[in-house]
Amino acid sequence: MHYQHYRTRLIPLNNHHVTATMPTKHLSPEMLNERRRQAVRLRLDGYTVAETARHAELSAPTVSAAWKAFREGGWGAIDVKPRGRRSGQGDVLGDVERRTLCRFLADWPDDGAPGWTSRALANAIQGCSRDLASPSPRTIEHWLKAQDLKPEPLALEALAHQRSHIGRWYRQQVQPVLRQMQRTGGSAWQGGVRVAKPGAVPTASRLRYQFYLHGKRGALLTRCLPASPRADDYLMLFQRMLSQKHGAPIALVFHGAFFEASPEIRQWLVEHPAFHLINVPSH
Amino acid sequence: MTSLTHLQKLEAESIQIMREVVTETENPVMLYSVGKDSAVMLHLARKAFAPAPPPFPLLHVDTRWKFRAMYEFRDKMAKEMGMDLLVHINPEGIEKDINPFTHGSAIHTDVMKTEGLKQALDKHGFDAAFGGARRDEEKSRAKERVFSFRTAQHRWDPKNQRPELWRLYNTRKHKRESIRVFPLSNWTELDIWQYIYLQDIPIVPLYYAAERPVVERDGALIMVDDERMPLEPGEVPMMRKVRFRTLGCYPLTGAIESEADTLPAIIQEMLLTKTSERQGRVIDHDSAASMEKKKQEGYF
Numbered sequence A: 001m002h003y004q005h006y007r008t009r010l011i012p013l014n015n016h017h018v019t020a021t022m023p024t025k026h027l028s029p030e031m032l033n034e035r036r037r038q039a040v041r042l043r044l045d046g047y048t049v050a051e052t053a054r055h056a057e058l059s060a061p062t063v064s065a066a067w068k069a070f071r072e073g074g075w076g077a078i079d080v081k082p083r084g085r086r087s088g089q090g091d092v093l094g095d096v097e098r099r100t101l102c103r104f105l106a107d108w109p110d111d112g113a114p115g116w117t118s119r120a121l122a123n124a125i126q127g128c129s130r131d132l133a134s135p136s137p138r139t140i141e142h143w144l145k146a147q148d149l150k151p152e153p154l155a156l157e158a159l160a161h162q163r164s165h166i167g168r169w170y171r172q173q174v175q176p177v178l179r180q181m182q183r184t185g186g187s188a189w190q191g192g193v194r195v196a197k198p199g200a201v202p203t204a205s206r207l208r209y210q211f212y213l214h215g216k217r218g219a220l221l222t223r224c225l226p227a228s229p230r231a232d233d234y235l236m237l238f239q240r241m242l243s244q245k246h247g248a249p250i251a252l253v254f255h256g257a258f259f260e261a262s263p264e265i266r267q268w269l270v271e272h273p274a275f276h277l278i279n280v281p282s283h
Numbered sequence B: 001m002t003s004l005t006h007l008q009k010l011e012a013e014s015i016q017i018m019r020e021v022v023t024e025t026e027n028p029v030m031l032y033s034v035g036k037d038s039a040v041m042l043h044l045a046r047k048a049f050a051p052a053p054p055p056f057p058l059l060h061v062d063t064r065w066k067f068r069a070m071y072e073f074r075d076k077m078a079k080e081m082g083m084d085l086l087v088h089i090n091p092e093g094i095e096k097d098i099n100p101f102t103h104g105s106a107i108h109t110d111v112m113k114t115e116g117l118k119q120a121l122d123k124h125g126f127d128a129a130f131g132g133a134r135r136d137e138e139k140s141r142a143k144e145r146v147f148s149f150r151t152a153q154h155r156w157d158p159k160n161q162r163p164e165l166w167r168l169y170n171t172r173k174h175k176r177e178s179i180r181v182f183p184l185s186n187w188t189e190l191d192i193w194q195y196i197y198l199q200d201i202p203i204v205p206l207y208y209a210a211e212r213p214v215v216e217r218d219g220a221l222i223m224v225d226d227e228r229m230p231l232e233p234g235e236v237p238m239m240r241k242v243r244f245r246t247l248g249c250y251p252l253t254g255a256i257e258s259e260a261d262t263l264p265a266i267i268q269e270m271l272l273t274k275t276s277e278r279q280g281r282v283i284d285h286d287s288a289a290s291m292e293k294k295k296q297e298g299y300f
Helices: A029-044 A049-056 A060-073 A095-105 A118-128 A137-146 A157-161 A165-184 A231-244 A263-271 B006-024 B036-049 B068-081 B091-095 B104-124 B189-199 B263-272 B290-296
Strands: A003-006 A009-012 A187-195 A209-214 A220-225 A250-255 A275-279 B028-031 B058-062 B085-089 B128-130 B147-150 B178-181 B210-217 B220-223 B238-243 B254-257
Touching: A029 A049, A029 A060, A049 A060, A095 A118, A095 A137, A095 A220, A118 A137, A157 A165, A165 A187, A165 A250, A165 A275, A187 A231, A187 B238, A209 A231, A231 A250, A231 A263, A231 A275, B006 B036, B006 B128, B006 B178, B006 B189, B028 B036, B028 B104, B036 B068, B036 B189, B058 B068, B058 B104, B085 B091, B085 B104, B091 B104, B104 B290, B189 B263, B220 B238, B220 B254
Parallel strands: A187 A250, A250 A275, B028 B058, B028 B128, B058 B085, B128 B178
Antiparallel strands: A003 A009, A187 A209, A209 A220, B147 B178, B210 B220, B210 B238, B238 B254
């Protein structure tokens, strides 16, 4: 066996010929990570990239990459990223699950909540039938996103310093109500109604019209409808929000409906002074 | 020698038509519907006779059901242009309170637009009326000549039209006959938008996409422009980002969902569209060939 003397240690070197590309696809991520760690150890011992590559049976660029990752992030950064999709990212909803999901989305949740969270939907599907695969909340969120049913909340606080009409609206109409909610222990919500526009992804149902609410930390609650919501639908949403908070004050910044044209909703708001509805102006 | 662009050619042709009408007729008028085509036509008229104002008044045949933004724009433009603006509303229509909801789109259009126009032309004795119709809007407009002759009863005979070879227009007519003149016949919707952009022509803001309260009626998005719009029990209008490709009476004009809130964005949208702007007009779907029938009876 040939030995090379370097600094204080003698390291056995095999006679493998090192090429620029060393196939590692056949290695499991665990085995590859072990070789990368070995390569870093050799580099720490003072071996050159070429020597390390030869010894660890890796290509020179891989050795350099592992060494760079170690220098930037320590031992924890050496491992390669997991291959393939992360768990729950794939569209694993089968036709039956999708239909079940749509059926739930078209109705109000049984627990009196003003909308469905992805977790509540996952639980509902799981509880529906043992024959159904139980999708994770994450899978449902990906499906909602693909169906354009996952709107982002309006960045309200960013409006505080805007000099446009919407900035004035925030300062004059929203901020005082939000402060009042903080003082009185009320809750603040954002929400709206919209029409989903699924692009290249074929829509799984006729449920294009969507109620959405964003509560604390932007958690999404939603419910979908096949047609434009009627006054009864809005009132049920508001009533469920009030019931959840046992009559405590609620501020809802709502976008997408023209309530001025609905006498039923105006009347309900007069009768429920604890419910503060603030319409987002058109923009 | 520099060659003209296609818009310059269209502009020159329209100006020639306008000058021809002023030369050959006694009492012309320009129909002003407040839309984008009217805006372009008015701009061309001002160019054709600059520095003097155009030697004819503007006539708006009002139905009382146009969008509020159109009325605001009309009054503002009339003030700025310094031109006479005649507004005619069919008094019989006012008396009977003709409206698109209780009487339907066909009767409303017939009484308030067709009859209203005929009354206004007779009342003022106009023998030529400029209109902003284009051939690409609708098939019956496609076959109509630039100089379209009408009988004393304002009827149009599509089978008896004069040839217009080499842009030579025969303007002779019998007593009490009139001519409808279409200087924008050969323009397309895209040409109109490009010209508006290049010439910076003011238009009604409804052409730009914005969030507006709309309800769905037979697949069309109808804007709730005022409290006269009857809503179904429990109906709540939604705020949707829409714009109008064509403007008429608001209960009869469908909006399209769009993000185009600037002229370049509208032009971009036009490049991709495959439908006529008249698709949004409810009156065009009253019956088969309804536009041709209406035109024969005197509709614009």
